[in-house]
Amino acid sequence: xxxxxxxxxxxxxxxxxxxxxxxxxxxxxxxxxxxxxxxxxxxxxxxxxxxxxxxxxxxxxxxxxxxxxxxxxxxxxxxxxxxxxxxxxxxxxxxxxxxxxxxxxxxxxxxxxxxxxxxxxxxxxxxxxxxxxxxxxxxxxxxxxxxxxxxxxxxxxxxxxxxxxxxxxxxxxxxxxxxxxxxxxxxxxxxxxxxxxxxxxxxxxxxxxxxxxxxxxxxxxxxxxxxxxxxxxxxxxxxxxxxxxxxxxxxxxxxxxxxxxxxxxxxxxxxxxxxxxxxxxxxxxxxxxxxxxxxxxxxxxxxxxxxxxxxxxxxxxxxxxxxxxxxxxxxxxxxxxxxxxxxxxxxxxxxxx
Amino acid sequence: xxxxxxxxxxxxxxxxxxxxxxxxxxxxxxxxxxxxxxxxxxxxxxxxxxxxxxxxxxxxxxxxxxxxxxxxxxxxxxxxxxxxxxxxxxxxxxxxxxxxxxxxxxxxxxxxxxxxxxxxxxxxxxxxxxxxxxxxxxxxxxxxxxxxxxxxxxxxxxxxxxxxxxxxxxxxxxxxxxxxxxxxxxxxxxxxxxxxxxxxxxxxxxxxxxxxxxxxxxxxxxxxxxxxxxxxxxxxxxxxxxxxxxxxxxxxxxxxxxxxxxxxxxxxxxxxxxxxxxxxxxxxxxxxxxxxxxxxxxxxxxxxxxxxxxxxxxxxxxxxxxxxxxxxxxxxxxxxxxxxxxxxxxxxxxxxx
Numbered sequence: 001x002x003x004x005x006x007x008x009x010x011x012x013x014x015x016x017x018x019x020x021x022x023x024x025x026x027x028x029x030x031x032x033x034x035x036x037x038x039x040x041x042x043x044x045x046x047x048x049x050x051x052x053x054x055x056x057x058x059x060x061x062x063x064x065x066x067x068x069x070x071x072x073x074x075x076x077x078x079x080x081x082x083x084x085x086x087x088x089x090x091x092x093x094x095x096x097x098x099x100x101x102x103x104x105x106x107x108x109x110x111x112x113x114x115x116x117x118x119x120x121x122x123x124x125x126x127x128x129x130x131x132x133x134x135x136x137x138x139x140x141x142x143x144x145x146x147x148x149x150x151x152x153x154x155x156x157x158x159x160x161x162x163x164x165x166x167x168x169x170x171x172x173x174x175x176x177x178x179x180x181x182x183x184x185x186x187x188x189x190x191x192x193x194x195x196x197x198x199x200x201x202x203x204x205x206x207x208x209x210x211x212x213x214x215x216x217x218x219x220x221x222x223x224x225x226x227x228x229x230x231x232x233x234x235x236x237x238x239x240x241x242x243x244x245x246x247x248x249x250x251x252x253x254x255x256x257x258x259x260x261x262x263x264x265x266x267x268x269x270x271x272x273x274x275x276x277x278x279x280x281x282x283x284x285x286x287x288x289x290x291x292x293x294x295x296x297x298x299x300x301x302x303x304x305x306x307x308x309x310x311x312x313x314x315x316x317x318x319x320x321x322x323x324x325x326x327x328x329x330x331x332x333x334x335x336x337x338x339x340x341x342x343x344x345x346x347x348x349x350x351x352x353x
Numbered sequence: 354x355x356x357x358x359x360x361x362x363x364x365x366x367x368x369x370x371x372x373x374x375x376x377x378x379x380x381x382x383x384x385x386x387x388x389x390x391x392x393x394x395x396x397x398x399x400x401x402x403x404x405x406x407x408x409x410x411x412x413x414x415x416x417x418x419x420x421x422x423x424x425x426x427x428x429x430x431x432x433x434x435x436x437x438x439x440x441x442x443x444x445x446x447x448x449x450x451x452x453x454x455x456x457x458x459x460x461x462x463x464x465x466x467x468x469x470x471x472x473x474x475x476x477x478x479x480x481x482x483x484x485x486x487x488x489x490x491x492x493x494x495x496x497x498x499x500x501x502x503x504x505x506x507x508x509x510x511x512x513x514x515x516x517x518x519x520x521x522x523x524x525x526x527x528x529x530x531x532x533x534x535x536x537x538x539x540x541x542x543x544x545x546x547x548x549x550x551x552x553x554x555x556x557x558x559x560x561x562x563x564x565x566x567x568x569x570x571x572x573x574x575x576x577x578x579x580x581x582x583x584x585x586x587x588x589x590x591x592x593x594x595x596x597x598x599x600x601x602x603x604x605x606x607x608x609x610x611x612x613x614x615x616x617x618x619x620x621x622x623x624x625x626x627x628x629x630x631x632x633x634x635x636x637x638x639x640x641x642x643x644x645x646x647x648x649x650x651x652x653x654x655x656x657x658x659x660x661x662x663x664x665x666x667x668x669x670x671x672x673x674x675x676x677x678x679x680x681x682x683x684x685x686x687x688x689x690x691x692x693x694x695x696x697x698x699x700x701x702x703x704x705x706x
Contacts, residue, residue, distance in 0.1 A: 027660035159574075190666075193650070193658070195546065195572040201651075201659040209660050217665040219548040219650055220573040221512075221606025225671040228608065253574025255581065259616050260609060297546070297572055298554075301656045305546070306554040307380035307562050312570040313543075318578040 004143060004179050006164035006171070007210040010050070011058055013129070016069060018062050022049045023165060027206035038067035038086055045093040045100070052166025053240070054135045054273070057099030060090050061128040064107040068121045076115035084108060099275070103131055132168045138273045139169030141331035146176030146236070146271055149327070149334070153186040154233040157223060160194045160251040161203035162238035162271065172271040173236040174207060176329065181213050189215040190232060192223055194253060196296040196314060220253055227264040235261045237320075239272035239328075246322030246339030247284025248272075252315055258324035267326040274330055277343060284319035292316045357496060357532050359517035359524070360563040363403070364411055366482070369422060371415050375402045376518060380559035391420035391439055398446040398453070405519025406593070407488050407626070410452030413443050414481040417460040421474045429468035437461060452628065456484055485521045491626045492522030494684035499529030499589070499624055502680070502687070506539040507586040510576060513547045513604040514556035515591035515624065525624040526589040527560060529682065534566050542568040543585060545576055547604060549649040549667060573606055580617040588614045590673075592625035592681075599675030599692030600637025601625075605668055611677035620679040627683055630696060637672035645669045 010021040018035040024047065025031055033049055035041050041063035044050045050059045067086045071079055087104045094100055110127045111120045150156065156177055163174030170178045180187055189208050194200035201217055208215030218226060226232050235257050241249045248254070248270050261268040281287055294312035298304060306312075327336035332349055335342040363374040371388040377400065378384055386402055388394050394416035397403045403412045420439045424432055440457040447453055463480045464473045503509065509530055516527030523531045533540055542561050547553035554570055561568030571579060579585050588610050594602045601607070601623050614621035634640055647665035651657060659665075680689035685702060688695040 027663075028657060192574075193548065195548065195574055198658055201663075205663040206660045209662055215664070217650055217659055217663050219605065219667070221545075221548050221604075221609065222666070222668055222671075224609035224612060225605060225668055226666075228671075251574075252572065252578060256574065256577035256609060256613060259577060259613055263612050263616075297570055300653045300658070303654045303656070304381060305551055305653070306570055307559045309562055310380075310554075310558040310570050311568070313575070313579075314572070315575055315578055318575075318581075 002182070004140065004170060004182050006178060006207065008164040008207055010055060010165050011062070011132070011168070013062055016066070018066060020044050020050050020059065021165070023051050023203070024049050026165070027202055036066065037070055038063040038090065041066060042090050042093045045090070052161070053099045054167040055165070056094060057103035058132045058135060058168045060100045061103045061107050061131045063090050064104060065121070065124040065128045068124050072117055072121060074117065076117050076120060079117055079120055080111060083111075102275070106131065135168030137169070138331040139167050139171055139175045142172055142271050142273065142329055143170055143175035143179030145334055146269070146329040147179040147183065149234065149267070149269060149329070150176065150180040150184070150187065151233050152184055155188045155190060155231045157190045157192065157226065157232045157235045157257065158204060159192045159200055159237050159253050159257060161199040161207070163204065163207040165203050165207060172238045172273065174204065176236055176271055177213065178211060181211070187214070189213055190226060191215055191217050192220050192253065192257070193217065194251060195220055199251070223257055224260045227260050227266055232266055235266060235268045236271055237269075239270050239276045240317055241281070241287050242270070242272060242277045242328065243281040243284050243287060244277070244279045244340060244343055245283050246325060246328060246335065246343065247287070248320045248322075248325065248328070249284065249287045249289070249317045250320065252318050255318040255320045258320040262324050268324055269327050269329055270320070270325055271329040274332065274346060277347070279343070279347065284321060287319060289318070290316045355535070357493065357523055357535050359531060359560065361517040361560055363408060363518050364415070364485070364521070366415055369419075371419060373397050373403050373412065374518070376404050376556070377402050379518070380555055389419065390423055391416040391443065394419060395443050395446045398443070405514070406452045407520040408518070409447060410456035411485045411488060411521045413453050414456045414460050414484045416443050417457060418474070418477045418481045421477050425470060425474060427470065429470050429473060432470055432473055433464060436464075455628070459484065488520055489522030491684040492520050492524055492528045495525055495624050495626065495682055496523055496528035496532030498687055499622070499682040500532040500536065502587065502620070502622060502682070503529065503533040503537070503540065504586050505537055508541045508543060508584045510543045510545065510579065510585045510588045510610065511557060512545045512553055512590050512606055512610060514552040514560070516557065516560040518556050518560060525626065526591045527557065529589055529624055530566065531564060534564070540567070542566055543579060544568055544570050545573050545606065545610070546570065547606060548573055552604070576610055577613045580613050580619055585619055588619060588621045589624055592623050592629045593670055594634070594640050595623070595625060595630045595681065596634040596637050596640060597630070597632045597693060597696055598636050599678060599681060599688065599696065600640070601673045601675075601678065601681070602637065602640045602642070602670045603673065605671050608671040608673045611673045615677050621677055622680050622682055623673070623678055624682040627685065627699060630700070632696070632700065637674060640672060642671070643669045
């Protein structure tokens with residue numbers, strides 16, 4: 001099976017130096033931040049140069065490795081204690097990012113029983129690279145399963161950014177698009193702008209351009225019209241959290257697309273790795289929705305778009321009930337029948353396809 | 354019956370001088386353009402200082418009156434010939450605006466049989482004021498009929514701008530909001546940003562603030578979420594053209610709101626004067642949709658929001674089928690049963706309520 005790569009590499013480790021693509025200045029400029037210390041990595045996570053839950057986790061893992069190099073003069077146990085403190089610091093860079101905590105904990109667990117400094121450093125490097133490659137592999141599998149549901153020459157509508165810029169590999173929903181494109185260059189992507197933060201306009205169109213995929217940017221208001229007019233054959237979105245019944249929290253605007261897809265008889269899919277499922281949550285209405293700063297709505301590129309005394313409301317996510325979702329595409333296959341049962345089964349299968 | 358006024362007056366004639374609120378710089382600055390010549394009026398229409406179909410018509414009518422003053426040294430018939438040529442010039446300022454042509458023709462028709470210069474000038478002034486006041490009266494009636502469908506303390510979702518800034522009076526959909534607010538100050542407006550041109554963010558929130566109406570700006574992506582969460586009790590939109598069966602063309606994004614309203618059992622209304630109906634068109638799919646410059650999608654406040662080589666698609670309007678519309682609120686009452694029959698009847702009723 002041919003390995004599919006994105007032309008975009010948002011994170012690279014070379015000669016113990018980390019290069020992080022500065023996503024704050026994309027797509028107008030393509031600039032890498034060089035990091036040799038964990039503080040530089042933490043800063044990049046904090047100021048959102050690095051974004052996307054899986055990618056943040058990978059950056060954090062490399063950050064722990066860089067920290068070990070910085071403190072390599074400490075003997076084993078002292079180094080581990082130092083790394084534990086640094087781990088807390090890195091975790092606090094984005095307090096709600098679940099992958100960040102998971103990656104830091106995994107790194108520290110890896111070396112908990114070691115006491116030789118060189119051995120610790122070697123183990124940390126290996127584990128950080130593994131976390132990165134493991135995520136890439138999961139993306140590749142999602143892409144492989146998902147590309148099978150893309151019709152020949154399809155018009156594909158997507159929202160937000162779910163590609164290489166958000167993950168350690170080719171992405172989730174976008175990974176499917178990239179994979180499908182390898183076999184069928186005639187597919188057409190329609191990227192919804194995704195206000196307020198405009199990740200569709202800023203990042204998804206950029207990933208399409210870099211990878212030679214035909215892409216058209218549309219306003220979030222035009223999605224329904226394009227569906228009705230027959231431009232769209234399939235809608236694919238990513239996920240931030242999925243309840244055990246299949247209800248899915250994702251970027252604000254996803255629910256609308258799902259309703260419009262249903263009304264126009266267009267299949268609507270979610271693409272996400274198993275780490276996105278939260279089996280402790282039964283239904284979508286139990287998933288907490290973060291309301292973010294209203295300035296994200298009232299300002300664009302730091303310029304006010306409304307009267308200065310305008311109040312705004314900025315829910316960052318919405319919930320799409322499972323009845324709107326034709327299938328959830330994971331690294332272990334597609335869930336598309338009895339969600340509750342099939343999701344449970346996925347977690348009981350230990351082999352990754 | 355109490356007369357309801359907006360705090361915003363986008364057009365005023367005082368001492369034969371026209372003041373036009375410059376809508377290009379709203380809401381960050383509130384500046385009037387003074388016009389004593391028809392060329393100044395034409396320029397304001399062309400550069401979109403004045404916008405909104407009915408308001409453009411009113412400005413054009415005053416423009417013809419100002420032209421007559423400019424050429425008051427011409428004797429009767431020569432003046433009329435001059436005004437005919439000027440009328441063509443004004444019509445070409447925005448070639449697709451139907452109200453503009455209608456207003457210019459009505460003005461010229463008014464004086465076609467006159468031959469005394471002073472009489473012509475007097476008749477033109479009277480007719481221009483009549484066109485302005487007639488539109489205000491239609492808005493007032495729409496507001497009166499429409500306010501009856503607004504529930505007590507309702508959350509009202511609207512799109513684009515349909516208020517004093519677009520008409521000669523309090524507006525259509527916004528006129529209903531303003532009227533309802535006089536009787537029930539507890540109503541809450543949710544203004545959808547309305548990308549690409551952001552009239553919701555720029556103009557509707559401004560009209561709310563100026564008139565003391567509680568208003569919240571939301572991204573176009575958040576409309577569905579707010580409906581599902583119970584924030585919205587009613588959706589009202591304006592119209593650009595209505596077919597004889599009730600299918601309605603309006604700002605891009607309107608169709609989505611109608612589908613989402615239906616899915617969430619929320620009543621969806623259209624508000625428009627009879628001049629918006631095009632009885633020569635049987636169904637919505639016969640209404641031509643204007644695709645505008647893609648720069649409206651890729652640029653905001655003159656700044657690029659995407660990679661410079663991004664292509665975009667910018668349909669300016671969409672069609673909402675009559676089955677999504679609970680009622681069409683006109684200056685003669687609400688159409689809400691057999692659209693085709695009731696619309697025809699409206700046009701056969703000569704008395705305006």
